[in-house]
Amino acid sequence: MDPDKEKKQTVFKEDDTTDVEIKVHKNEDETSIGLDQNITGLLCYLFGFITGIIFLIVEKDNKFVKFHAFQSTIVFTFLFVLAFVFTRIPFIGWLIGLSLTPFYFLVWIFLMYKAYKNEMFKLPVAGDLAEKQL
Numbered sequence: 001m002d003p004d005k006e007k008k009q010t011v012f013k014e015d016d017t018t019d020v021e022i023k024v025h026k027n028e029d030e031t032s033i034g035l036d037q038n039i040t041g042l043l044c045y046l047f048g049f050i051t052g053i054i055f056l057i058v059e060k061d062n063k064f065v066k067f068h069a070f071q072s073t074i075v076f077t078f079l080f081v082l083a084f085v086f087t088r089i090p091f092i093g094w095l096i097g098l099s100l101t102p103f104y105f106l107v108w109i110f111l112m113y114k115a116y117k118n119e120m121f122k123l124p125v126a127g128d129l130a131e132k133q134l
Contacts, residue, residue: 029118031062041068041115045108048076063134068115070130075111075123079104 031040041064044055052072059065083104086097107123114121122131 031065032060033058037062037064038116038118040065041118042112044068044072045076045112045115048108049073049080052076064118064120066134067120067130068111070133071123071126072111074126074129075107078126079107 029037031037033040035043040055040059040062044052044065045068049072052069052074055065055069056073059069083097083100086093086100089096111121111123122128
């Protein structure tokens with residue numbers, strides 16, 4: 001007999017005699033990917049509608065994360081289309097689009113902050129639509 005096999009068998013027999021109980025406790029704030037819900041909620045906004053869509057696909061159970069993923073998808077798709085339209089209008093559209101850029105940035109930071117603080121902050125139209133999707 002191979003000496004390595006004997007060691008493995010002996011170790012298995014020693015471990016077999018002890019009773020070990022493993023309890024798996026899932027934190028209700030965890031998501032299906034194993035992160036806390038506030039971190040995952042923040043990540044829903046990180047790259048706009050792209051991460052919103054990713055977390056809509058990945059997250060199965062956590063309503064907090066799904067809400068933020070829906071809201072991110074709705075808000076940033078709208079802002080993307082709005083910016084696209086403004087860039088097609090010469091000069092005036094460019095100025096309007098450029099002047100709205102700080103607003104877009106503030107909305108993005110604000111939504112990530114609220115998600116990190118475990119708040120289901122609803123924007124007026126997008127938040128209602130996201131809540132209905134749950």
